[in-house]
Amino acid sequence: MALPPYAGPGExxxxxxxxxxxxxxxxxxxxxxxxxxxxxFNVEPYFTFTSGMLSFDPEAFSLRWYLDIFQNGMADxxxxxxxxxxxxxxxNAQWVHSTKNSFFIxxxxxxxxxxxxxxxxxxxxxxxxxxxxAIMGILISPMIVPLIITAAGMYFFYSDVGLAQTYTGIILxxxxxxxxxxxxxxxxxxxxxDRSLIRAGxxxxxxxxxxxxxxxxxxxLPGVISGGLFAFITSFDEVVAVLFLSGFEQRxxxxxxxxxxxxxxSPTILAVATILVFISICLLTFVExxxxxxxxxxxxxxx
Amino acid sequence: xxxxxxxNGNKSDGLLTDDGQSLKAKLAxxxxxxxxxxxxxxxxxxxxxxxxxxxxIGVMLYRSVNSPQFTNAFSSTxxxxxxxxxxxxxxxxxxxAFVADMVQARKDRTIGxxxxxxxxxxxxxxxxxxxxxxxxxxxxxxxxxxxxxVNEKWANPEIWAAVKRLSSRYTLSFYLASxxxxxxxxxxxxxxxxxxxxxxxxxxxxxxxxxxxxxxTILLGYPVAYLLSVLPLRTSNLLMIMVLLxxxxxxxxxxxxxxxxxxxxxxxxxxxxxxxxISDENRIQMIYNQAGTIIAMTHIxxxxxxxxxxxxxxxxxxxxxxxxxxxGATQFTAYTRVYMxxxxxxxxxGSVLVFxxxxxxxxxxxxVGGRTGTLISNVxxxxxQQSLNWGLAxxxxxxxxxxxxxLYWFYNKIVGVDNMKFG
Numbered sequence: 001m002a003l004p005p006y007a008g009p010g011e012x013x014x015x016x017x018x019x020x021x022x023x024x025x026x027x028x029x030x031x032x033x034x035x036x037x038x039x040x041f042n043v044e045p046y047f048t049f050t051s052g053m054l055s056f057d058p059e060a061f062s063l064r065w066y067l068d069i070f071q072n073g074m075a076d077x078x079x080x081x082x083x084x085x086x087x088x089x090x091x092n093a094q095w096v097h098s099t100k101n102s103f104f105i106x107x108x109x110x111x112x113x114x115x116x117x118x119x120x121x122x123x124x125x126x127x128x129x130x131x132x133x134a135i136m137g138i139l140i141s142p143m144i145v146p147l148i149i150t151a152a153g154m155y156f157f158y159s160d161v162g163l164a165q166t167y168t169g170i171i172l173x174x175x176x177x178x179x180x181x182x183x184x185x186x187x188x189x190x191x192x193x194d195r196s197l198i199r200a201g202x203x204x205x206x207x208x209x210x211x212x213x214x215x216x217x218x219x220x221l222p223g224v225i226s227g228g229l230f231a232f233i234t235s236f237d238e239v240v241a242v243l244f245l246s247g248f249e250q251r252x253x254x255x256x257x258x259x260x261x262x263x264x265x266s267p268t269i270l271a272v273a274t275i276l277v278f279i280s281i282c283l284l285t286f287v288e289x290x291x292x293x294x295x296x297x298x299x300x301x302x303x
Numbered sequence: 304x305x306x307x308x309x310x311n312g313n314k315s316d317g318l319l320t321d322d323g324q325s326l327k328a329k330l331a332x333x334x335x336x337x338x339x340x341x342x343x344x345x346x347x348x349x350x351x352x353x354x355x356x357x358x359x360i361g362v363m364l365y366r367s368v369n370s371p372q373f374t375n376a377f378s379s380t381x382x383x384x385x386x387x388x389x390x391x392x393x394x395x396x397x398x399x400a401f402v403a404d405m406v407q408a409r410k411d412r413t414i415g416x417x418x419x420x421x422x423x424x425x426x427x428x429x430x431x432x433x434x435x436x437x438x439x440x441x442x443x444x445x446x447x448x449x450x451x452x453v454n455e456k457w458a459n460p461e462i463w464a465a466v467k468r469l470s471s472r473y474t475l476s477f478y479l480a481s482x483x484x485x486x487x488x489x490x491x492x493x494x495x496x497x498x499x500x501x502x503x504x505x506x507x508x509x510x511x512x513x514x515x516x517x518x519x520t521i522l523l524g525y526p527v528a529y530l531l532s533v534l535p536l537r538t539s540n541l542l543m544i545m546v547l548l549x550x551x552x553x554x555x556x557x558x559x560x561x562x563x564x565x566x567x568x569x570x571x572x573x574x575x576x577x578x579x580x581i582s583d584e585n586r587i588q589m590i591y592n593q594a595g596t597i598i599a600m601t602h603i604x605x606x607x608x609x610x611x612x613x614x615x616x617x618x619x620x621x622x623x624x625x626x627x628x629x630x631g632a633t634q635f636t637a638y639t640r641v642y643m644x645x646x647x648x649x650x651x652x653g654s655v656l657v658f659x660x661x662x663x664x665x666x667x668x669x670x671v672g673g674r675t676g677t678l679i680s681n682v683x684x685x686x687x688q689q690s691l692n693w694g695l696a697x698x699x700x701x702x703x704x705x706x707x708x709x710l711y712w713f714y715n716k717i718v719g720v721d722n723m724k725f726g
Contacts, residue, residue: 011634022530025523026545032560032602033552035570039563047563048570116348123344128337135345137715142356144711146663148680149360149700152687156366157359176356179348237553240665244687257555261562261670270563273556280551284544287551 033277040065040270047267065271069095072268095256095272102252105167106235109174113231116175117182118224122216124183125190136183143180147240150177155244165247173241178231185230189223189294222294226287233283364704367477367697373469376408376417377401381470384463389489393463398446401466405432405439423692424465424476424486431456464490477698502682502699509679512597513661519601520657521650524608528649531609532616543613550606558670561599565590565671591673599667604660608653615649648717655714659707679703 003015043062044050052060071077073094079085089096120139123129142150154173155164163169193216201211217224239254246255253272260269318326374381379400387393408414418432435453442449450457468476468486479485479492483500487493494500527546531539549557564570572586581587589595619642627637665680672681679699686696 014634018526018530022526025527026542028523028602029527029549029605030545032557032564033549035564036556036560046568047566048568048573116351120345120348123341123346126337126341126344128334129341129345130338135349138357139345139348139352142352144659144707145360146665146680146700146703146707148663148665148683149363149704150356152683152696152700153360153363154355155687156363156693157355172355176352179352183348233551237555239555254553254555257553257559258666258670261555261559265562269559273553273559276553276556280553281548284547284551288540288544288547 036270036273040274042267045267065267068268069271098251098253098256101250102236105170106232108171109178109235110228110232112175113178113182114228117179118186121183121186124187139183140180142177151240151244158245164245167250169245170250173245174235174238178234181230182227185227186223189220193219222290226290229283229287363697364701366693367701368473370474370694371472372416372420374472376413377404380404384467384470395445395447402439402442402446405436409436421465477694480695481698481702505679505682509662513658515597516600516661517654517657520605520608524605524612528609528612528616531613546606546609554666557603558599558667565595590671593676595671596668596676599671600661604657607656611652612649615646619645651717655710659710
């Protein structure tokens with residue numbers, strides 16, 4: 001949108017002030033995400049920039065909070081670095097423990113949610129499905145219902161059936177919360193999918209499984225993967241259900257951050273936050289690549 | 304397809320397939336098979352969601368009308384007190400059953416739960432119940448007099464009115480409590496005393512904050528979405544990252560960042576002090592209050608406004624605006640009369656989405672809301688985890704859920720769930 005040559009002074013002024021306003025809004029969007037990165041290198045236990053940091057004094061920066069991620073909770077944090085240190089950290093450090101939990105839960109949730117959600121989306125995209133609207137409504141509901149209600153309901157239910165404070169309980173809860181994203185993304189991909197390709201495949205003599213794996217799957221794969229990533233990040237980020245369902249043993253990274261913010265606020269949280277920002281940058285890049293790829297497949301290329 | 308076959312064939316049953324069956328029957332069979340196949344694909348997830356999600360929530364909401372803690376403990380009292388007309392004190396028969404139940408309840412250790420339950424109806428009665436239960440075994444007939452001798456509060460008809468109300472296991476009192484109402488001693492529905500009216504205010508505050516957040520996301524999201532939709536695809540893809548990165552970043556990271564920015568010793572205050580706008584002792588309190596909640600929630604929910612707005616604006620041809628300009632409209636008129644009305648579906652979709660999400664927000668208000676910025680979800684969580692008044696939590700949850708479902712219905716009308724997109 002270049003400024004047209006006939007623009008008057010008022011329009012020119014508006015053109016530049018509009019850009020300035022937009023720049024300010026972009027700053028508002030991105031600043032809180034990037035501000036945690038420099039803050040996490042603070043040598044002092046403060047949540048703000050010290051004067052030393054502002055004058056780029058090397059003394060004012062440190063990696064102590066990153067070290068703290070691995071040390072906090074260790075049986076003997078003072079021992080020298082070596083194999084025993086690693087073992088101790090792997091087994092005892094609280095953040096390491098919650099990181100292991102987070103990945104373990106999120107990966108299983110991703111597998112479960114992606115397979116269940118993709119199957120359902122395949123069914124939903126067929127026009128023959130009876131009560132389509134109602135079924136879609138139920139499948140999407142975990143995304144709409146306020147999390148606190150979901151968590152409260154699951155708390156009672158899982159306590160009754162003996163799944164409270166177990167990994168199974170959290171995995172089931174997160175799978176329920178993650179599937180709507182898979183259903184929505186895969187259904188969206190299926191809409192642009194040319195159904196005559198299925199008939200063409202069958203016509204050429206391929207049995208249904210072959211058609212599925214050789215024709216349908218490669219074409220909807222970008223949708224399936226980005227749905228899976230959504231399920232992953234949903235589980236990885238989720239804290240309300242974990243607050244209600246997990247015990248000390250099952251605490252995840254967001255749960256640990258939650259108690260960190262509420263109880264003993266230390267810049268270790270900022271160090272963890274920085275790592276999480278980098279994880280989300282990686283995920284975002286991955287999703288963008290997928291999106292471009294599927295656009296290319298469908299013949300839409302950036303101008 | 305069925306109709307077409309019938310119209311084309313002269314007699315609807317006349318057309319036969321090569322195995323001799325009528326085409327119509329064959330087609331119906333094929334359709335049915337497809338339906339079953341489609342349903343079988345959906346079935347596993349549907350089953351899973353119903354079992355692990357819909358059913359638990361249903362059971363939880365059932366707690367808002369069902370509270371058997373009292374009738375479980377005082378089952379025989381519940382039967383006999385039904386005949387009491389509510390005038391004066393109940394008969395000796397009721398007192399006899401009551402003391403017998405109390406002795407039993409103390410033995411079964413259910414007296415505490417029953418006392419807690421009646422305490423919701425009539426604050427301050429829990430200790431009366433548990434205290435008297437300790438002495439109930441030694442009481443002798445006539446029980447009316449001996450009970451009153453233990454504690455003269457038993458002569459208060461209000462207590463017996465509450466006992467009578469609890470003699471049914473189904474109750475509306477939790478819903479009344481969520482709306483700041485209660486039963487008075489004669490069983491009429493009246494408003495709570497002034498100092499106990501909290502929930503209506505809280506619901507209103509939740510809607511108010513959600514409305515403000517919605518408004519701010521429109522104000523901030525609209526220009527950005529517009530800019531993204533008119534820039535060349537390469538530039539807009541790049542700028543889109545600025546919208547998508549916060550969207551993909553953990554909620555807790557963003558909330559933590561806002562704490563670092565907004566707190567009294569935080570970055571914004573430091574900057575303001577440094578440039579001399581405020582003095583060091585007059586640092587602005589921007590967090591742990593309503594302002595903090597609104598700022599953080601606006602930031603967190605902004606992508607949910609930008610994305611639907613962007614997808615609508617992308618479809619508006621730029622030639623419309625040029626046409627309006629060439630017909631003599633000023634820039635302003637062209638915007639307000641041509642462009643804005645075309646973006647209304649996007650505004651609607653984004654607004655409902657943001658409103659639905661913010662009405663049920665829990666984490667951010669709990670961390671940065673302080674006392675004045677908490678929402679209804681936080682109170683539900685409080686009743687779940689601290690005061691353990693699960694009936695009231697369920698009733699508040701049911702009201703919250705009902706309002707969200709109404710909004711969701713609107714959303715479905717405006718955009719349709721099928722058109723929801725991410726990223």
